[in-house]
């Protein structure tokens with residue numbers, strides 16, 4: 508009986524939830540996809556062929572039990588489907604919205620491989636959890652017993668928050684420190700609302716607070732409190748500080764006014780969405796309104812910048828990337844969304860400097876071609892000599908990626924080992940660092956990565972902290 512609802516992929520076409528018209532959505536910062544209606548979610552979930560070896564699950568970093576929750580959704584058993592989906596994912600509604608599914612679960616769906624169009628796994632995951640919130644099925648954490656041990660988590664991004672959730676459920680006293688005034692990390696101040704509306708993040712933080720997680724905000728570890736002081740106050744520490752050092756550009760006039768870092772630009776925009784006063788935005792410095800905007804880079808951050816500039820009312824928005832469309836690191840889906848909204852991509856171009864008077868006036872652009880593959884197999888961009896030109900610009904946004912801050916120096920903690928890239932050295936399974944009782948997760952270990960990997964790390968590190976504390980107690984009892 509149940510099986511009859513499944514395997515519908517031959518007769519039923521793949522459908523995403525309705526996408527808002529580009530000209531309408533470009534006027535605001537609301538998400539661009541509407542919610543599935545219940546019948547549509549069930550219909551789309553029913554396209555799954557219930558693979559014996561589900562590659563979707565293998566390629567989900569959290570190994571979500573996708574076929575089972577799709578089947579329950581198709582059968583209308585939504586609460587059971589939600590319970591199953593949240594058992595392996597701390598923030599399913601967030602992953603459903605912003606995982607690059609085309610590279611993870613959906614990109615490995617067998618019916619996609621057979622040419623029928625993937626099951627819309629992310630959209631169903633989002634639908635299930637949004638429905639759970641609407642129906643009050645998502646409850647604050649309520650530990651069965653309280654324990655006395657306390658754990659500090661430095662960084663309130665998805666890695667830190669996922670760890671906080673697991674530890675609090677087990678009754679530990681959890682304190683999350685963050686230098687920002689709001690928790691959420693890049694979910695709050697990096698990723699724009701048109702991909703992830705802010706109330707979706709804030710309701711999770713409120714849920715953690717209601718469950719007893721303590722947040723110490725506006726607290727920059729290394730400045731407002733030392734790392735050693737945190738270690739002294741708590742029984743274990745998880746470092747989840749992300750990566751924030753922006754890669755930079757050199758060349759003539761590289762420091763001219765009007766050339767800004769992507770993280771500053773996106774943070775200012777997100778703060779405005781919260782209704783904050785943001786002097787650098789209000790002065791026009793970080794506002795694209797009426798400007799000719801050039802964004803440099805081809806990753807997800809660049810995509811978020813170009814689409815933010817469109818929404819701020821830029822006169823024109825161009826994205827310069829040194830390789831071509833097929834070789835860009837950013838999601839193809841987001842690139843297509845950006846193009847629909849009016850962004851122009853100028854492939855195979857790289858800046859070699861800027862023209863400027865009091866402020867930037869243009870980008871000195873070198874045209875490129877793709878040459879021989881490098882050691883990684885990717886074709887290296889090469890300059891086409893004599894083909895330079897100037898691209899006019901009033902605002903240039905540098906979105907060239909992020910590197911870690913050097914924590915041992917910043918925190919005066921030379922015993923904390925880092926790799927040659929500056930990321931914290933941590934065991935890939937236990938997430939233990941070189942310091943006893945100190946664990947590390949997310950981007951500060953992996954380098955700039957994905958939300959879903961930070962969640963996985965956070966969940967795993969929390970289990971390791973529990974083992975570590977159990978071991979410490981056993982030693983104390985000897």
Ligand code: FAD
Pocket residue numbers: 605606607661662663664665666667684685686687690691692693694697698702726727728729747748749750773807808811948949950951955956957958959961
């Ligand atoms: P973060 O989210 O960076 O959180 C780290 C937290 O630590 C921050 O709140 C910071 O304030 C705090 N902190 C740092 N240093 C200190 C200190 N010394 N003291 C106290 N607090 C400190 N991933 C996706 O999966 N999908 C996407 O669509 C996507 N889009 C992105 C768009 C942008 C613009 C960017 C920049 C990234 C995007 N990512 C995306 C990547 C994703 O956001 C990160 O991989 C993820 O947030 C990493 O989580 P984290 O917990 O390790 O760190």
Ligand code: SF4
Pocket residue numbers: 566567568569570571573596602603606608611612613628629632959
């Ligand atoms: Fe797919 Fe991400 Fe959900 Fe895993 S967590 S099923 S990769 S959307």
Ligand code: SF4
Pocket residue numbers: 554555556557558561562563564573574615616617618626628
């Ligand atoms: Fe269903 Fe596709 Fe996963 Fe197979 S790979 S179980 S068809 S979602």
